[in-house]
Amino acid sequence: MDFTLKIWRQENAKAKGRFETYNITGISADCSFLEMLDILNQQLIDKIEKPICFDHDCREGICGACSLYINGHPHGPDTGVTTCQLHMRKFKDGDTIIIEPWRAKPFPVIKDLVVDRSAFDQIIEAGGFVSVNTGGVPDANAIPVPRVDAETAMDAAACIGCGACVATCKNASAMLFVAAKVSQFALLPQGKIEAKERAINMVAKMDELGFGNCTNTGACEAECPKNISISHIARLNREYLTANIS
Amino acid sequence: MTQLNARIPEGPLAEKWNNYKASQKLVNPANKRKLDIIVVGTGLAGASAAASLGELGFNVKAFCYQDSPRRAHSIAAQGGINAAKNYPNDGDSVYRLYYDTIKGGDYRAREANVYRLAEVSGSIIDQCVAQGVPFAREYGGLLDNRSFGGAQVSRTFYARGQTGQQLLLGAYSAMMRQVKLGRVKLYPRTEMLDVVLIDGKARGIITRNLVTGKIERHFGHAVVIATGGYGRAFFLSTNAMGSNSSAVWQIYKKGAYFANPAFVQIHPTCIPVHGDYQSKLTLMSESLRNDGRIWVPKKKEDVEALRSGRIKPGDIAEDDRDYYLERRYPAFGNLVPRDVASRAAKERCDAGYGVGSGLAVYLDFKEAIGRLGKHVIEERYGNLFQMYEKIVDDNPYETPMMIYPAIHYCMGGIWVDYELMTNIPGLFSIGECNFSDHGANRLGASALMQGLADGYFVLPYTIQNYLAGEILTPRIPVTQPEFEESENSVRERLNKLMQIGGKQSADQLHRKFGLHLWETVGMARNRKELEKAVKDFSALREEFWADLRVTGMVDEFNPELEKASRVADFIEIGELMARDALQREESCGGHFREEYQTEEGEAKRDDNDFMFVGAWEYAGQGKEPILHKESLIYENIKVQSRNYKI
Numbered sequence: 001m002d003f004t005l006k007i008w009r010q011e012n013a014k015a016k017g018r019f020e021t022y023n024i025t026g027i028s029a030d031c032s033f034l035e036m037l038d039i040l041n042q043q044l045i046d047k048i049e050k051p052i053c054f055d056h057d058c059r060e061g062i063c064g065a066c067s068l069y070i071n072g073h074p075h076g077p078d079t080g081v082t083t084c085q086l087h088m089r090k091f092k093d094g095d096t097i098i099i100e101p102w103r104a105k106p107f108p109v110i111k112d113l114v115v116d117r118s119a120f121d122q123i124i125e126a127g128g129f130v131s132v133n134t135g136g137v138p139d140a141n142a143i144p145v146p147r148v149d150a151e152t153a154m155d156a157a158a159c160i161g162c163g164a165c166v167a168t169c170k171n172a173s174a175m176l177f178v179a180a181k182v183s184q185f186a187l188l189p190q191g192k193i194e195a196k197e198r199a200i201n202m203v204a205k206m207d208e209l210g211f212g213n214c215t216n217t218g219a220c221e222a223e224c225p226k227n228i229s230i231s232h233i234a235r236l237n238r239e240y241l242t243a244n245i246s
Numbered sequence: 247m248t249q250l251n252a253r254i255p256e257g258p259l260a261e262k263w264n265n266y267k268a269s270q271k272l273v274n275p276a277n278k279r280k281l282d283i284i285v286v287g288t289g290l291a292g293a294s295a296a297a298s299l300g301e302l303g304f305n306v307k308a309f310c311y312q313d314s315p316r317r318a319h320s321i322a323a324q325g326g327i328n329a330a331k332n333y334p335n336d337g338d339s340v341y342r343l344y345y346d347t348i349k350g351g352d353y354r355a356r357e358a359n360v361y362r363l364a365e366v367s368g369s370i371i372d373q374c375v376a377q378g379v380p381f382a383r384e385y386g387g388l389l390d391n392r393s394f395g396g397a398q399v400s401r402t403f404y405a406r407g408q409t410g411q412q413l414l415l416g417a418y419s420a421m422m423r424q425v426k427l428g429r430v431k432l433y434p435r436t437e438m439l440d441v442v443l444i445d446g447k448a449r450g451i452i453t454r455n456l457v458t459g460k461i462e463r464h465f466g467h468a469v470v471i472a473t474g475g476y477g478r479a480f481f482l483s484t485n486a487m488g489s490n491s492s493a494v495w496q497i498y499k500k501g502a503y504f505a506n507p508a509f510v511q512i513h514p515t516c517i518p519v520h521g522d523y524q525s526k527l528t529l530m531s532e533s534l535r536n537d538g539r540i541w542v543p544k545k546k547e548d549v550e551a552l553r554s555g556r557i558k559p560g561d562i563a564e565d566d567r568d569y570y571l572e573r574r575y576p577a578f579g580n581l582v583p584r585d586v587a588s589r590a591a592k593e594r595c596d597a598g599y600g601v602g603s604g605l606a607v608y609l610d611f612k613e614a615i616g617r618l619g620k621h622v623i624e625e626r627y628g629n630l631f632q633m634y635e636k637i638v639d640d641n642p643y644e645t646p647m648m649i650y651p652a653i654h655y656c657m658g659g660i661w662v663d664y665e666l667m668t669n670i671p672g673l674f675s676i677g678e679c680n681f682s683d684h685g686a687n688r689l690g691a692s693a694l695m696q697g698l699a700d701g702y703f704v705l706p707y708t709i710q711n712y713l714a715g716e717i718l719t720p721r722i723p724v725t726q727p728e729f730e731e732s733e734n735s736v737r738e739r740l741n742k743l744m745q746i747g748g749k750q751s752a753d754q755l756h757r758k759f760g761l762h763l764w765e766t767v768g769m770a771r772n773r774k775e776l777e778k779a780v781k782d783f784s785a786l787r788e789e790f791w792a793d794l795r796v797t798g799m800v801d802e803f804n805p806e807l808e809k810a811s812r813v814a815d816f817i818e819i820g821e822l823m824a825r826d827a828l829q830r831e832e833s834c835g836g837h838f839r840e841e842y843q844t845e846e847g848e849a850k851r852d853d854n855d856f857m858f859v860g861a862w863e864y865a866g867q868g869k870e871p872i873l874h875k876e877s878l879i880y881e882n883i884k885v886q887s888r889n890y891k892i
Contacts (some may be wrong), residue, residue, distance in 0.1 A: 012802070028521055030639075035523050038753070045751045045806070050797050053805060055313060057486040059526045061633065062411055063317040078636075085636050110457055111803045118434065121314050125426045129419035130378045134298040134702045135369070137376035141333060144387025154380040154405060157412060161316055184378065191378045 001027045001088055004096040005040065007052055010109050013116075017109065019098075029089040033076060034059060034066065036088055053112040061085040061225065064160030067167070068113055069100040074164035074223050082162060082225045102163050104172035106210045117163050119209045120177060126205035127198040128181040130191050143189050153187040156180040158226045165220035165228075171212030176220040178202050179236035180228050186239050196243035203240055250503070250861055250876040253663045254358040259882045260340075263362045266664070267707060271714035278303035281713050282721060284451055284466035286438045286493050288315030290410070290694060291677025292472030293417035294701025300424030302706060304713075307464060308421065309433040309453060311488055311808075316418045319474060319486040320697060323410025324531035324630065326394065326402035327374075327694040329367040334391050338399040340364045345883060347692060350396040350583050351657070351685020352835035352851065353885050354506070356859070356878065358664060359682045366703040367695055371403055373702055377416040381405050394690040395532050396583040402691045407531055407629045413694055417701070436462075437808065438493045439736045441469060441500050441673065444728045448673035452729070452736045456808060459801035461733055463724035467716045468672045468709055471497060472701070475656030475678040477510060479816040479823070480768075481760025483653035484516060484529040490812040491819055494660055494679050502668040503861035503874060505681035506658035507819065508827035511688055511836050512769050513654035514587035517637055518606040527652040528637060530609070531630055532690040535580045537614035537623065538647070540587070541567045542599040542607050552601050559601070559608055559646050570594055578890040585687040585836045585849075586890060588651035592769050593847060595650075602648045610646035651769060655693060657684040657836065658826070661861040661876070665708035666700060672712060676700035681859065686835025743810045744800050748793030752809035755794060756816065759786050763820045767827050772840040776828040783821040790817055822862060822871065829873060832856045853885060 010017030041051035070076035159180035185191025343364035476491035766779035833849035
């Protein structure tokens with residue numbers, strides 16, 4: 001397969017970025033999207049040009065490092081996958097593919113397609129935990145948890161912190177990310193104890209870091225590679241509201 | 247050669263850990279505040295250690311190369327975590343978990359460490375549940391268990407096929423809480439490039455900020471290495487692209503012993519290689535072997551017809567299928583340990599019965615779907631089936647999966663004593679990057695157990711026994727000459743890598759080396775090939791340093807430079823792996839020497855001559871490393887040949 005790639009190049013956080021066009025030929029349909037970029041990078045290195053920088057690590061859809069905005073969609077046209085799980089068979093021979101970094105004020109570009117997502121770590125630091133120290137905890141089976149609650153908590157906990165929800169949101173809101181963590185803990189007895197402070201602190205941190213508000217467009221749910229439902233945002237809103245009035 | 251002393255506490259096996267804790271030295275709260283600990287790596291072991299040490303009141307600096315500590319490769323572990331809780335009432339106990347782990351490791355693990363691991367395993371589950379880890383539960387609200395390879399009880403706790411992710415996020419959350427409290431300081435996108443020794447003790451590290459390229463010095467009263475395994479040396483593996491063993495290799499070069507480097511685990515159920523552009527291999531959890539049956543055709547003509555596409559696997563009659571694991575190992579069947587399953591797959595493929603490209607076997611769920619219904623299989627393995635379909639473009643509910651073994655985990659690693667301290671005082675190694683608990687083969691769901699055992703429940707105790715002697719040591723300024731020298735050598739090496747000006751990229755050299763490593767120090771090894779490999783790797787190292795091309799600059803965000811630096815280390819590790827495989831003239835666990843096998847093709851151990859840990863000491867560039875031995879003594883288990891047949 002042959003492709004025309006229009007890729008965002010930006011030297012560093014302060015430099016002005018631009019699109020560069022690259023042509024690539026003879027790509028196998030079974031090649032992954034990132035492997036296609038590996039091949040392009042090798043060609044650039046062969047010409048003693050700087051390869052394209054992009055974040056990636058596990059290449060099996062779980063670490064959340066890869067973060068490409070492809071043809072107007074975070075993680076590209078396929079659903080329920082990260083960029084590293086996207087394969088070239090999802091494109092047509094001869095396609096032009098536009099590749100951009102996540103674009104959101106709290107995620108500044110570091111270089112080319114690499115952005116700084118440490119804002120997510122700061123949100124977790126604000127309250128995304130249960131305050132227990134190592135040791136001295138009750139037996140794991142001491143507190144039964146209804147299966148449906150555990151399963152719903154797991155649905156939320158599947159978040160990989162990639163930031164696709166922010167990248168796709170017209171407001172650059174981090175509500176789905178925050179909701180996934182707040183919801184996971186709110187559903188479990190272990191997390192309920194600090195539910196109020198958690199909701200308030202994490203939302204406050206999200207606002208402070210410059211993420212936008214949620215206007216319920218549902219784009220985050222549609223683009224989330226882990227199919228995390230916006231019903232968790234509803235739960236976050238409930239938790240937040242209850243925390244503020246009680 | 248010297249005999250190594252692991253400093254195992256006195257007393258009966260079941261009392262050693264309690265005795266140790268009762269008599270070890272502790273550090274009082276006022277002194278803890280004065281002590282700094284460096285933790286390199288934020289996977290299960292590193293994050294859980296950083297969190298626990300922070301909670302105790304130490305000042306912790308945690309480093310990782312990823313943009314966030316939550317992305318460490320522990321996150322990719324799928325199947326589960328073992329613990330001797332005996333919730334299912336099926337006969338499990340601390341002793342049985344210890345027994346299975348020692349046997350599974352083919353009697354090459356250290357008895358006292360493994361028993362301690364089994365002892366603390368239950369506390370790990372308690373801890374994770376308290377942190378809000380959403381483990382799978384029964385309808386009554388209690389925790390569910392499943393069975394895994396190498397065990398006859400169900401002791402594996404799991405969170406769908408994302409157990410590693412959930413446990414890591416638990417440890418990461420606990421660590422972020424300490425960040426908020428000011429007890430842990432995080433250094434993401436930072437790579438350790440050297441350890442600093444002062445008067446023989448580990449006192450700090452030199453790092454490179456991967457965003458700016460800035461070289462930095464960090465002091466610590468103790469340094470903990472938790473950077474995982476060296477499986478990525480093979481280029482194609484289930485490890486993450488950035489997984490590396492550079493920290494391990496730096497400490498080896500500074501004098502820490504490297505134990506059993508030849509013991510690497512080849513996981514039987516991975517998606518087969520499909521093209522020469524491939525960058526990594528994807529694991530399909532071992533839990534699939536609970537319900538999937540592994541087979542190849544019995545007849546060569548069926549193999550031909552399958553490969554040419556004339557027939558589909560479903561067209562092959564039941565009688566014409568060779569369920570070779572069930573045939574060879576009736577007692578454990580498809581649930582034999584990983585090394586046994588991998589070798590059996592290789593044996594069938596080498597004999598010409600492989601499907602697909604010839605290097606694949608079937609993992610078939612038809613019988614299980616018929617027995618349990620599609621919805622049950624979907625509930626158990628849905629995300630894995632989806633992952634398979636996305637990669638291979640084939641629906642495993644309808645047609646069997648194709649799988650083949652791939653490099654997955656390293657049992658070998660830095661030699662540590664009972665306290666998880668290396669032979670360098672103040673330098674500790676935890677999780678996959680140490681050698682101690684899995685012998686020559688690791689059982690499924692035991693890596694998560696060991697990583698968290700080390701980080702939550704072992705190191706936070708044992709490190710105090712060392713630090714109690716350091717309470718009078720003030721923070722050493724990083725202007726000391728030892729820091730200076732170390733930084734200079736790091737700079738020199740990076741500049742050298744930049745200036746070679748050759749033609750091949752780090753990836754090209756890595757791929758060439760990795761495939762050669764797989765062919766020679768992979769699933770089957772022999773003297774002739776290994777002797778040649780030692781020479782070849784040495785030549786490849788020269789080729790690397792003569793023909794490498796690194797684009798960009800040293801003082802900027804430069805992934806090519808990161809890769810080059812890691813590949814340089816991988817090639818040297820490969821040479822050590824080959825040497826270790828050569829000296830170990832027996833077959834055990836993941837280490838299979840073709841010269842040492844039974845008539846039936848099973849691994850043939852030599853307990854008289856090789857029941858030891860082989861720990862290598864660096865002797866200088868171009869010099870043969872020195873082998874030290876730690877004898878393995880089993881007082882509480884009968885050493886026998888590993889039998890999964892009856």
